[in-house]
Amino acid sequence: MVDEGAAEQDRAPARVLLQGEPDGWHCVVVDGAGGERRSDLPGAGTRWSTGGRADPEPPWWRRRLAETAEGLRESVGQRLTDAAFREFGAEAVITWFAVDEPVAWEGLVTLKEADPARFPGRVAPFVITLEPGRGALLPQANLLFSTHAPDAWTTLTTIAERCGTPPPKSSFLCGWADHRSVRVGRGTLALSTDRGEDGVERLAEICGTRAPGWSGNPELRFRLDGIDLLDQPAGDVTALLRELGHEIVTRGRTVRLAASGLTLYRPGEADRFTxxxxxxPAALGALRIL
Structure with missing residues:
Protein backbone atom coordinates (compact mmCIF):
# COMPACT_ATOMS: atom_id res chain seq x y z
CA MET A 1 0.00 0.00 0.00
CA VAL A 2 1.38 3.43 -1.01
CA ASP A 3 1.83 5.94 1.81
CA GLU A 4 0.24 9.00 0.20
CA GLY A 5 1.60 11.32 2.88
CA ALA A 6 5.17 10.14 2.29
CA ALA A 7 4.74 10.38 -1.48
CA GLU A 8 3.49 13.95 -1.20
CA GLN A 9 6.39 14.85 1.08
CA ASP A 10 8.82 13.46 -1.49
CA ARG A 11 7.27 15.67 -4.19
CA ALA A 12 7.17 18.80 -2.05
CA PRO A 13 9.98 21.35 -2.49
CA ALA A 14 12.65 21.15 0.20
CA ARG A 15 15.47 23.44 -0.98
CA VAL A 16 16.05 26.15 -3.57
CA LEU A 17 19.39 27.14 -5.06
CA LEU A 18 19.80 30.54 -6.73
CA GLN A 19 22.95 31.08 -8.77
CA GLY A 20 24.23 33.98 -10.83
CA GLU A 21 26.73 33.15 -13.58
CA PRO A 22 28.51 35.19 -16.27
CA ASP A 23 25.77 34.47 -18.82
CA GLY A 24 22.75 34.80 -16.52
CA TRP A 25 20.85 33.55 -13.46
CA HIS A 26 19.06 30.28 -12.72
CA CYS A 27 17.43 28.47 -9.83
CA VAL A 28 17.18 24.79 -8.93
CA VAL A 29 14.28 23.47 -6.84
CA VAL A 30 15.11 20.29 -4.96
CA ASP A 31 12.21 18.13 -3.72
CA GLY A 32 12.08 15.84 -0.70
CA ALA A 33 13.28 12.85 -2.74
CA GLY A 34 16.28 14.72 -4.12
CA GLY A 35 14.78 15.41 -7.55
CA GLU A 36 15.85 18.66 -9.18
CA ARG A 37 14.09 21.13 -11.48
CA ARG A 38 16.15 23.90 -13.04
CA SER A 39 14.74 27.16 -14.37
CA ASP A 40 16.62 29.95 -16.14
CA LEU A 41 15.70 33.39 -14.80
CA PRO A 42 15.47 36.78 -16.49
CA GLY A 43 18.29 39.18 -15.87
CA ALA A 44 21.75 39.94 -17.18
CA GLY A 45 24.76 37.92 -16.11
CA THR A 46 27.18 38.67 -13.33
CA ARG A 47 30.30 39.51 -15.31
CA TRP A 48 31.15 43.17 -15.78
CA SER A 49 31.35 43.66 -19.54
CA THR A 50 33.12 46.55 -21.26
CA GLY A 51 33.15 45.31 -24.84
CA GLY A 52 36.48 43.54 -24.62
CA ARG A 53 38.33 46.18 -22.63
CA ALA A 54 39.96 45.23 -19.35
CA ASP A 55 38.27 47.94 -17.31
CA PRO A 56 37.79 47.04 -13.62
CA GLU A 57 34.34 46.62 -12.14
CA PRO A 58 32.91 49.98 -11.00
CA PRO A 59 32.27 50.49 -7.27
CA TRP A 60 28.49 50.17 -7.71
CA TRP A 61 28.65 46.81 -9.50
CA ARG A 62 28.27 44.57 -6.43
CA ARG A 63 25.34 46.68 -5.24
CA ARG A 64 23.69 46.13 -8.61
CA LEU A 65 24.24 42.36 -8.30
CA ALA A 66 22.82 42.41 -4.77
CA GLU A 67 19.70 44.25 -5.98
CA THR A 68 19.27 41.77 -8.85
CA ALA A 69 19.61 38.83 -6.47
CA GLU A 70 17.11 40.37 -4.05
CA GLY A 71 14.54 40.79 -6.81
CA LEU A 72 15.10 37.25 -8.08
CA ARG A 73 14.74 35.76 -4.58
CA GLU A 74 11.37 37.49 -4.29
CA SER A 75 10.31 36.32 -7.77
CA VAL A 76 11.38 32.73 -7.08
CA GLY A 77 9.51 32.80 -3.78
CA GLN A 78 6.30 33.94 -5.43
CA ARG A 79 6.53 31.37 -8.22
CA LEU A 80 7.28 28.55 -5.80
CA THR A 81 4.51 29.39 -3.35
CA ASP A 82 2.00 29.67 -6.20
CA ALA A 83 3.07 26.25 -7.48
CA ALA A 84 2.86 24.79 -3.96
CA PHE A 85 -0.66 26.13 -3.55
CA ARG A 86 -1.77 24.65 -6.88
CA GLU A 87 -0.26 21.26 -6.12
CA PHE A 88 -0.48 20.91 -2.34
CA GLY A 89 -2.93 23.60 -1.21
CA ALA A 90 -0.22 25.20 0.93
CA GLU A 91 2.18 28.15 0.90
CA ALA A 92 5.92 27.65 0.44
CA VAL A 93 8.03 29.88 2.69
CA ILE A 94 11.72 30.17 1.81
CA THR A 95 14.41 31.01 4.38
CA TRP A 96 17.43 32.21 2.39
CA PHE A 97 21.11 31.91 3.32
CA ALA A 98 24.02 33.46 1.44
CA VAL A 99 26.45 30.90 0.02
CA ASP A 100 28.57 33.37 -1.95
CA GLU A 101 26.99 36.79 -1.57
CA PRO A 102 25.69 38.33 -3.74
CA VAL A 103 25.63 35.70 -6.53
CA ALA A 104 24.85 32.38 -4.79
CA TRP A 105 22.00 31.64 -2.36
CA GLU A 106 20.38 28.59 -0.81
CA GLY A 107 16.87 28.57 0.58
CA LEU A 108 15.18 26.09 2.91
CA VAL A 109 11.51 25.58 2.07
CA THR A 110 8.74 25.15 4.64
CA LEU A 111 5.12 24.49 3.72
CA LYS A 112 2.45 26.23 5.78
CA GLU A 113 -1.31 26.70 5.71
CA ALA A 114 -2.68 28.50 2.68
CA ASP A 115 -3.08 32.26 2.93
CA PRO A 116 -6.78 33.06 3.54
CA ALA A 117 -6.58 35.73 0.83
CA ARG A 118 -6.29 32.87 -1.69
CA PHE A 119 -10.02 32.32 -1.21
CA PRO A 120 -12.45 34.99 -2.46
CA GLY A 121 -14.20 36.93 0.27
CA ARG A 122 -11.91 35.85 3.11
CA VAL A 123 -9.78 39.02 3.27
CA ALA A 124 -10.96 42.53 2.46
CA PRO A 125 -9.04 44.19 -0.39
CA PHE A 126 -7.02 47.38 0.06
CA VAL A 127 -9.08 49.76 -2.08
CA ILE A 128 -7.72 53.06 -3.36
CA THR A 129 -10.40 55.31 -4.82
CA LEU A 130 -9.02 57.76 -7.35
CA GLU A 131 -10.53 61.23 -7.55
CA PRO A 132 -9.17 63.07 -10.63
CA GLY A 133 -7.99 66.57 -9.84
CA ARG A 134 -8.01 65.87 -6.11
CA GLY A 135 -5.97 62.72 -5.38
CA ALA A 136 -6.93 59.41 -3.81
CA LEU A 137 -8.95 58.12 -0.88
CA LEU A 138 -7.42 55.21 1.06
CA PRO A 139 -8.63 53.12 3.97
CA GLN A 140 -8.24 55.40 6.99
CA ALA A 141 -6.21 57.98 5.06
CA ASN A 142 -6.22 60.34 2.09
CA LEU A 143 -3.51 61.24 -0.41
CA LEU A 144 -4.42 64.57 -1.95
CA PHE A 145 -2.39 66.65 -4.37
CA SER A 146 -2.32 69.35 -1.69
CA THR A 147 -0.53 66.94 0.70
CA HIS A 148 2.93 68.08 1.75
CA ALA A 149 5.75 65.60 1.11
CA PRO A 150 6.45 64.65 4.77
CA ASP A 151 2.78 63.81 5.29
CA ALA A 152 2.74 61.68 2.12
CA TRP A 153 5.77 59.68 3.32
CA THR A 154 4.19 59.23 6.76
CA THR A 155 1.10 57.81 5.07
CA LEU A 156 3.24 55.32 3.11
CA THR A 157 4.95 54.21 6.33
CA THR A 158 1.58 53.68 7.99
CA ILE A 159 0.41 51.58 5.02
CA ALA A 160 3.51 49.39 5.23
CA GLU A 161 2.96 48.82 8.94
CA ARG A 162 -0.69 47.98 8.41
CA CYS A 163 0.03 45.55 5.56
CA GLY A 164 3.06 43.96 7.23
CA THR A 165 5.40 44.85 4.36
CA PRO A 166 8.88 46.46 4.31
CA PRO A 167 9.19 50.21 4.92
CA PRO A 168 8.78 52.56 1.94
CA LYS A 169 11.60 52.40 -0.59
CA SER A 170 13.07 55.59 -1.98
CA SER A 171 14.40 55.70 -5.53
CA PHE A 172 15.46 58.27 -8.10
CA LEU A 173 12.91 59.02 -10.81
CA CYS A 174 13.79 61.69 -13.34
CA GLY A 175 11.51 64.71 -13.25
CA TRP A 176 10.42 64.43 -9.61
CA ALA A 177 11.77 65.87 -6.37
CA ASP A 178 11.34 62.49 -4.64
CA HIS A 179 9.80 59.10 -5.36
CA ARG A 180 8.93 56.40 -2.81
CA SER A 181 6.99 53.16 -2.99
CA VAL A 182 5.49 50.59 -0.67
CA ARG A 183 4.24 47.05 -1.15
CA VAL A 184 0.56 46.19 -0.68
CA GLY A 185 0.14 42.45 -1.07
CA ARG A 186 1.92 41.77 -4.33
CA GLY A 187 1.09 45.19 -5.67
CA THR A 188 2.95 48.47 -5.31
CA LEU A 189 1.75 51.94 -4.39
CA ALA A 190 4.20 54.68 -5.39
CA LEU A 191 4.13 58.42 -4.80
CA SER A 192 6.12 61.17 -6.50
CA THR A 193 6.51 64.72 -5.23
CA ASP A 194 7.41 68.00 -6.89
CA ARG A 195 8.05 71.57 -5.77
CA GLY A 196 5.43 74.15 -6.57
CA GLU A 197 5.99 77.77 -7.49
CA ASP A 198 5.93 78.57 -3.76
CA GLY A 199 8.86 76.17 -3.20
CA VAL A 200 6.79 73.71 -1.15
CA GLU A 201 7.21 70.03 -2.03
CA ARG A 202 3.83 68.36 -2.49
CA LEU A 203 2.38 65.12 -3.81
CA ALA A 204 2.35 65.28 -7.62
CA GLU A 205 1.67 61.73 -8.85
CA ILE A 206 0.05 58.55 -7.51
CA CYS A 207 1.00 55.27 -9.19
CA GLY A 208 -0.08 51.70 -8.65
CA THR A 209 1.17 48.48 -10.20
CA ARG A 210 -0.09 44.92 -9.93
CA ALA A 211 1.09 41.97 -11.97
CA PRO A 212 -1.33 39.34 -13.31
CA GLY A 213 -2.12 36.38 -11.09
CA TRP A 214 -2.82 36.16 -7.38
CA SER A 215 -2.57 39.64 -5.87
CA GLY A 216 -1.35 38.74 -2.39
CA ASN A 217 -2.71 39.72 1.00
CA PRO A 218 -4.30 42.20 0.93
CA GLU A 219 -5.28 42.59 -2.72
CA LEU A 220 -4.51 46.08 -4.01
CA ARG A 221 -7.35 47.60 -6.01
CA PHE A 222 -7.71 50.95 -7.77
CA ARG A 223 -11.20 52.27 -8.45
CA LEU A 224 -12.53 55.13 -10.50
CA ASP A 225 -16.27 55.80 -10.78
CA GLY A 226 -16.93 52.37 -9.27
CA ILE A 227 -14.75 50.54 -11.83
CA ASP A 228 -11.94 48.26 -10.64
CA LEU A 229 -9.31 49.44 -13.10
CA LEU A 230 -6.87 46.52 -12.73
CA ASP A 231 -9.36 43.69 -12.19
CA GLN A 232 -11.47 43.65 -15.34
CA PRO A 233 -10.37 43.06 -18.95
CA ALA A 234 -8.73 46.18 -20.37
CA GLY A 235 -11.27 46.42 -23.20
CA ASP A 236 -14.17 46.35 -20.75
CA VAL A 237 -12.56 49.01 -18.53
CA THR A 238 -11.99 51.28 -21.51
CA ALA A 239 -15.56 50.81 -22.75
CA LEU A 240 -17.04 51.53 -19.32
CA LEU A 241 -14.98 54.69 -18.91
CA ARG A 242 -16.06 55.86 -22.36
CA GLU A 243 -19.71 55.18 -21.50
CA LEU A 244 -19.32 57.35 -18.41
CA GLY A 245 -18.30 60.26 -20.61
CA HIS A 246 -14.52 60.17 -20.23
CA GLU A 247 -12.52 61.26 -23.25
CA ILE A 248 -10.19 58.35 -24.10
CA VAL A 249 -6.85 58.72 -25.88
CA THR A 250 -5.22 55.41 -26.84
CA ARG A 251 -1.57 55.08 -27.80
CA GLY A 252 -0.46 51.51 -28.36
CA ARG A 253 -1.24 49.72 -25.09
CA THR A 254 -1.54 52.92 -23.09
CA VAL A 255 -4.92 54.51 -22.35
CA ARG A 256 -5.13 58.08 -21.12
CA LEU A 257 -8.13 60.00 -19.81
CA ALA A 258 -7.15 63.36 -21.23
CA ALA A 259 -9.19 65.58 -18.93
CA SER A 260 -8.62 63.58 -15.75
CA GLY A 261 -4.85 63.11 -15.52
CA LEU A 262 -5.32 59.31 -15.42
CA THR A 263 -3.18 56.90 -17.44
CA LEU A 264 -3.56 53.11 -17.66
CA TYR A 265 -0.80 50.76 -18.83
CA ARG A 266 -1.08 47.29 -20.35
CA PRO A 267 2.20 45.55 -21.25
CA GLY A 268 2.70 42.99 -23.99
CA GLU A 269 -0.21 40.64 -24.52
CA ALA A 270 -1.75 41.06 -21.06
CA ASP A 271 -5.54 41.22 -21.16
CA ARG A 272 -5.73 43.53 -18.14
CA PHE A 273 -4.14 46.82 -17.21
CA THR A 274 -1.25 46.25 -14.81
CA PRO A 281 -4.55 67.33 -15.12
CA ALA A 282 -2.67 70.64 -15.37
CA ALA A 283 0.60 68.84 -14.57
CA LEU A 284 0.38 66.49 -17.54
CA GLY A 285 2.92 67.27 -20.19
CA ALA A 286 4.57 64.56 -22.22
CA LEU A 287 3.16 61.10 -21.53
CA ARG A 288 5.16 59.28 -18.87
CA ILE A 289 5.78 55.59 -19.51
CA LEU A 290 6.35 53.26 -16.54
Missing part, protein backbone atom coordinates in the same frame (compact mmCIF):
# COMPACT_ATOMS: atom_id res chain seq x y z
CA UNK A 275 -0.49 49.85 -13.82
CA UNK A 276 -2.28 53.13 -13.27
CA UNK A 277 -1.06 56.66 -12.61
CA UNK A 278 -2.87 59.83 -11.62
CA UNK A 279 -1.57 63.38 -11.84
CA UNK A 280 -3.32 66.73 -11.55
Missing amino acids: AVSLQP
Whole structure:
Protein backbone atom coordinates (compact mmCIF):
# COMPACT_ATOMS: atom_id res chain seq x y z
CA MET A 1 0.00 0.00 0.00
CA VAL A 2 1.38 3.43 -1.01
CA ASP A 3 1.83 5.94 1.81
CA GLU A 4 0.24 9.00 0.20
CA GLY A 5 1.60 11.32 2.88
CA ALA A 6 5.17 10.14 2.29
CA ALA A 7 4.74 10.38 -1.48
CA GLU A 8 3.49 13.95 -1.20
CA GLN A 9 6.39 14.85 1.08
CA ASP A 10 8.82 13.46 -1.49
CA ARG A 11 7.27 15.67 -4.19
CA ALA A 12 7.17 18.80 -2.05
CA PRO A 13 9.98 21.35 -2.49
CA ALA A 14 12.65 21.15 0.20
CA ARG A 15 15.47 23.44 -0.98
CA VAL A 16 16.05 26.15 -3.57
CA LEU A 17 19.39 27.14 -5.06
CA LEU A 18 19.80 30.54 -6.73
CA GLN A 19 22.95 31.08 -8.77
CA GLY A 20 24.23 33.98 -10.83
CA GLU A 21 26.73 33.15 -13.58
CA PRO A 22 28.51 35.19 -16.27
CA ASP A 23 25.77 34.47 -18.82
CA GLY A 24 22.75 34.80 -16.52
CA TRP A 25 20.85 33.55 -13.46
CA HIS A 26 19.06 30.28 -12.72
CA CYS A 27 17.43 28.47 -9.83
CA VAL A 28 17.18 24.79 -8.93
CA VAL A 29 14.28 23.47 -6.84
CA VAL A 30 15.11 20.29 -4.96
CA ASP A 31 12.21 18.13 -3.72
CA GLY A 32 12.08 15.84 -0.70
CA ALA A 33 13.28 12.85 -2.74
CA GLY A 34 16.28 14.72 -4.12
CA GLY A 35 14.78 15.41 -7.55
CA GLU A 36 15.85 18.66 -9.18
CA ARG A 37 14.09 21.13 -11.48
CA ARG A 38 16.15 23.90 -13.04
CA SER A 39 14.74 27.16 -14.37
CA ASP A 40 16.62 29.95 -16.14
CA LEU A 41 15.70 33.39 -14.80
CA PRO A 42 15.47 36.78 -16.49
CA GLY A 43 18.29 39.18 -15.87
CA ALA A 44 21.75 39.94 -17.18
CA GLY A 45 24.76 37.92 -16.11
CA THR A 46 27.18 38.67 -13.33
CA ARG A 47 30.30 39.51 -15.31
CA TRP A 48 31.15 43.17 -15.78
CA SER A 49 31.35 43.66 -19.54
CA THR A 50 33.12 46.55 -21.26
CA GLY A 51 33.15 45.31 -24.84
CA GLY A 52 36.48 43.54 -24.62
CA ARG A 53 38.33 46.18 -22.63
CA ALA A 54 39.96 45.23 -19.35
CA ASP A 55 38.27 47.94 -17.31
CA PRO A 56 37.79 47.04 -13.62
CA GLU A 57 34.34 46.62 -12.14
CA PRO A 58 32.91 49.98 -11.00
CA PRO A 59 32.27 50.49 -7.27
CA TRP A 60 28.49 50.17 -7.71
CA TRP A 61 28.65 46.81 -9.50
CA ARG A 62 28.27 44.57 -6.43
CA ARG A 63 25.34 46.68 -5.24
CA ARG A 64 23.69 46.13 -8.61
CA LEU A 65 24.24 42.36 -8.30
CA ALA A 66 22.82 42.41 -4.77
CA GLU A 67 19.70 44.25 -5.98
CA THR A 68 19.27 41.77 -8.85
CA ALA A 69 19.61 38.83 -6.47
CA GLU A 70 17.11 40.37 -4.05
CA GLY A 71 14.54 40.79 -6.81
CA LEU A 72 15.10 37.25 -8.08
CA ARG A 73 14.74 35.76 -4.58
CA GLU A 74 11.37 37.49 -4.29
CA SER A 75 10.31 36.32 -7.77
CA VAL A 76 11.38 32.73 -7.08
CA GLY A 77 9.51 32.80 -3.78
CA GLN A 78 6.30 33.94 -5.43
CA ARG A 79 6.53 31.37 -8.22
CA LEU A 80 7.28 28.55 -5.80
CA THR A 81 4.51 29.39 -3.35
CA ASP A 82 2.00 29.67 -6.20
CA ALA A 83 3.07 26.25 -7.48
CA ALA A 84 2.86 24.79 -3.96
CA PHE A 85 -0.66 26.13 -3.55
CA ARG A 86 -1.77 24.65 -6.88
CA GLU A 87 -0.26 21.26 -6.12
CA PHE A 88 -0.48 20.91 -2.34
CA GLY A 89 -2.93 23.60 -1.21
CA ALA A 90 -0.22 25.20 0.93
CA GLU A 91 2.18 28.15 0.90
CA ALA A 92 5.92 27.65 0.44
CA VAL A 93 8.03 29.88 2.69
CA ILE A 94 11.72 30.17 1.81
CA THR A 95 14.41 31.01 4.38
CA TRP A 96 17.43 32.21 2.39
CA PHE A 97 21.11 31.91 3.32
CA ALA A 98 24.02 33.46 1.44
CA VAL A 99 26.45 30.90 0.02
CA ASP A 100 28.57 33.37 -1.95
CA GLU A 101 26.99 36.79 -1.57
CA PRO A 102 25.69 38.33 -3.74
CA VAL A 103 25.63 35.70 -6.53
CA ALA A 104 24.85 32.38 -4.79
CA TRP A 105 22.00 31.64 -2.36
CA GLU A 106 20.38 28.59 -0.81
CA GLY A 107 16.87 28.57 0.58
CA LEU A 108 15.18 26.09 2.91
CA VAL A 109 11.51 25.58 2.07
CA THR A 110 8.74 25.15 4.64
CA LEU A 111 5.12 24.49 3.72
CA LYS A 112 2.45 26.23 5.78
CA GLU A 113 -1.31 26.70 5.71
CA ALA A 114 -2.68 28.50 2.68
CA ASP A 115 -3.08 32.26 2.93
CA PRO A 116 -6.78 33.06 3.54
CA ALA A 117 -6.58 35.73 0.83
CA ARG A 118 -6.29 32.87 -1.69
CA PHE A 119 -10.02 32.32 -1.21
CA PRO A 120 -12.45 34.99 -2.46
CA GLY A 121 -14.20 36.93 0.27
CA ARG A 122 -11.91 35.85 3.11
CA VAL A 123 -9.78 39.02 3.27
CA ALA A 124 -10.96 42.53 2.46
CA PRO A 125 -9.04 44.19 -0.39
CA PHE A 126 -7.02 47.38 0.06
CA VAL A 127 -9.08 49.76 -2.08
CA ILE A 128 -7.72 53.06 -3.36
CA THR A 129 -10.40 55.31 -4.82
CA LEU A 130 -9.02 57.76 -7.35
CA GLU A 131 -10.53 61.23 -7.55
CA PRO A 132 -9.17 63.07 -10.63
CA GLY A 133 -7.99 66.57 -9.84
CA ARG A 134 -8.01 65.87 -6.11
CA GLY A 135 -5.97 62.72 -5.38
CA ALA A 136 -6.93 59.41 -3.81
CA LEU A 137 -8.95 58.12 -0.88
CA LEU A 138 -7.42 55.21 1.06
CA PRO A 139 -8.63 53.12 3.97
CA GLN A 140 -8.24 55.40 6.99
CA ALA A 141 -6.21 57.98 5.06
CA ASN A 142 -6.22 60.34 2.09
CA LEU A 143 -3.51 61.24 -0.41
CA LEU A 144 -4.42 64.57 -1.95
CA PHE A 145 -2.39 66.65 -4.37
CA SER A 146 -2.32 69.35 -1.69
CA THR A 147 -0.53 66.94 0.70
CA HIS A 148 2.93 68.08 1.75
CA ALA A 149 5.75 65.60 1.11
CA PRO A 150 6.45 64.65 4.77
CA ASP A 151 2.78 63.81 5.29
CA ALA A 152 2.74 61.68 2.12
CA TRP A 153 5.77 59.68 3.32
CA THR A 154 4.19 59.23 6.76
CA THR A 155 1.10 57.81 5.07
CA LEU A 156 3.24 55.32 3.11
CA THR A 157 4.95 54.21 6.33
CA THR A 158 1.58 53.68 7.99
CA ILE A 159 0.41 51.58 5.02
CA ALA A 160 3.51 49.39 5.23
CA GLU A 161 2.96 48.82 8.94
CA ARG A 162 -0.69 47.98 8.41
CA CYS A 163 0.03 45.55 5.56
CA GLY A 164 3.06 43.96 7.23
CA THR A 165 5.40 44.85 4.36
CA PRO A 166 8.88 46.46 4.31
CA PRO A 167 9.19 50.21 4.92
CA PRO A 168 8.78 52.56 1.94
CA LYS A 169 11.60 52.40 -0.59
CA SER A 170 13.07 55.59 -1.98
CA SER A 171 14.40 55.70 -5.53
CA PHE A 172 15.46 58.27 -8.10
CA LEU A 173 12.91 59.02 -10.81
CA CYS A 174 13.79 61.69 -13.34
CA GLY A 175 11.51 64.71 -13.25
CA TRP A 176 10.42 64.43 -9.61
CA ALA A 177 11.77 65.87 -6.37
CA ASP A 178 11.34 62.49 -4.64
CA HIS A 179 9.80 59.10 -5.36
CA ARG A 180 8.93 56.40 -2.81
CA SER A 181 6.99 53.16 -2.99
CA VAL A 182 5.49 50.59 -0.67
CA ARG A 183 4.24 47.05 -1.15
CA VAL A 184 0.56 46.19 -0.68
CA GLY A 185 0.14 42.45 -1.07
CA ARG A 186 1.92 41.77 -4.33
CA GLY A 187 1.09 45.19 -5.67
CA THR A 188 2.95 48.47 -5.31
CA LEU A 189 1.75 51.94 -4.39
CA ALA A 190 4.20 54.68 -5.39
CA LEU A 191 4.13 58.42 -4.80
CA SER A 192 6.12 61.17 -6.50
CA THR A 193 6.51 64.72 -5.23
CA ASP A 194 7.41 68.00 -6.89
CA ARG A 195 8.05 71.57 -5.77
CA GLY A 196 5.43 74.15 -6.57
CA GLU A 197 5.99 77.77 -7.49
CA ASP A 198 5.93 78.57 -3.76
CA GLY A 199 8.86 76.17 -3.20
CA VAL A 200 6.79 73.71 -1.15
CA GLU A 201 7.21 70.03 -2.03
CA ARG A 202 3.83 68.36 -2.49
CA LEU A 203 2.38 65.12 -3.81
CA ALA A 204 2.35 65.28 -7.62
CA GLU A 205 1.67 61.73 -8.85
CA ILE A 206 0.05 58.55 -7.51
CA CYS A 207 1.00 55.27 -9.19
CA GLY A 208 -0.08 51.70 -8.65
CA THR A 209 1.17 48.48 -10.20
CA ARG A 210 -0.09 44.92 -9.93
CA ALA A 211 1.09 41.97 -11.97
CA PRO A 212 -1.33 39.34 -13.31
CA GLY A 213 -2.12 36.38 -11.09
CA TRP A 214 -2.82 36.16 -7.38
CA SER A 215 -2.57 39.64 -5.87
CA GLY A 216 -1.35 38.74 -2.39
CA ASN A 217 -2.71 39.72 1.00
CA PRO A 218 -4.30 42.20 0.93
CA GLU A 219 -5.28 42.59 -2.72
CA LEU A 220 -4.51 46.08 -4.01
CA ARG A 221 -7.35 47.60 -6.01
CA PHE A 222 -7.71 50.95 -7.77
CA ARG A 223 -11.20 52.27 -8.45
CA LEU A 224 -12.53 55.13 -10.50
CA ASP A 225 -16.27 55.80 -10.78
CA GLY A 226 -16.93 52.37 -9.27
CA ILE A 227 -14.75 50.54 -11.83
CA ASP A 228 -11.94 48.26 -10.64
CA LEU A 229 -9.31 49.44 -13.10
CA LEU A 230 -6.87 46.52 -12.73
CA ASP A 231 -9.36 43.69 -12.19
CA GLN A 232 -11.47 43.65 -15.34
CA PRO A 233 -10.37 43.06 -18.95
CA ALA A 234 -8.73 46.18 -20.37
CA GLY A 235 -11.27 46.42 -23.20
CA ASP A 236 -14.17 46.35 -20.75
CA VAL A 237 -12.56 49.01 -18.53
CA THR A 238 -11.99 51.28 -21.51
CA ALA A 239 -15.56 50.81 -22.75
CA LEU A 240 -17.04 51.53 -19.32
CA LEU A 241 -14.98 54.69 -18.91
CA ARG A 242 -16.06 55.86 -22.36
CA GLU A 243 -19.71 55.18 -21.50
CA LEU A 244 -19.32 57.35 -18.41
CA GLY A 245 -18.30 60.26 -20.61
CA HIS A 246 -14.52 60.17 -20.23
CA GLU A 247 -12.52 61.26 -23.25
CA ILE A 248 -10.19 58.35 -24.10
CA VAL A 249 -6.85 58.72 -25.88
CA THR A 250 -5.22 55.41 -26.84
CA ARG A 251 -1.57 55.08 -27.80
CA GLY A 252 -0.46 51.51 -28.36
CA ARG A 253 -1.24 49.72 -25.09
CA THR A 254 -1.54 52.92 -23.09
CA VAL A 255 -4.92 54.51 -22.35
CA ARG A 256 -5.13 58.08 -21.12
CA LEU A 257 -8.13 60.00 -19.81
CA ALA A 258 -7.15 63.36 -21.23
CA ALA A 259 -9.19 65.58 -18.93
CA SER A 260 -8.62 63.58 -15.75
CA GLY A 261 -4.85 63.11 -15.52
CA LEU A 262 -5.32 59.31 -15.42
CA THR A 263 -3.18 56.90 -17.44
CA LEU A 264 -3.56 53.11 -17.66
CA TYR A 265 -0.80 50.76 -18.83
CA ARG A 266 -1.08 47.29 -20.35
CA PRO A 267 2.20 45.55 -21.25
CA GLY A 268 2.70 42.99 -23.99
CA GLU A 269 -0.21 40.64 -24.52
CA ALA A 270 -1.75 41.06 -21.06
CA ASP A 271 -5.54 41.22 -21.16
CA ARG A 272 -5.73 43.53 -18.14
CA PHE A 273 -4.14 46.82 -17.21
CA THR A 274 -1.25 46.25 -14.81
CA ALA A 275 -0.49 49.85 -13.82
CA VAL A 276 -2.28 53.13 -13.27
CA SER A 277 -1.06 56.66 -12.61
CA LEU A 278 -2.87 59.83 -11.62
CA GLN A 279 -1.57 63.38 -11.84
CA PRO A 280 -3.32 66.73 -11.55
CA PRO A 281 -4.55 67.33 -15.12
CA ALA A 282 -2.67 70.64 -15.37
CA ALA A 283 0.60 68.84 -14.57
CA LEU A 284 0.38 66.49 -17.54
CA GLY A 285 2.92 67.27 -20.19
CA ALA A 286 4.57 64.56 -22.22
CA LEU A 287 3.16 61.10 -21.53
CA ARG A 288 5.16 59.28 -18.87
CA ILE A 289 5.78 55.59 -19.51
CA LEU A 290 6.35 53.26 -16.54
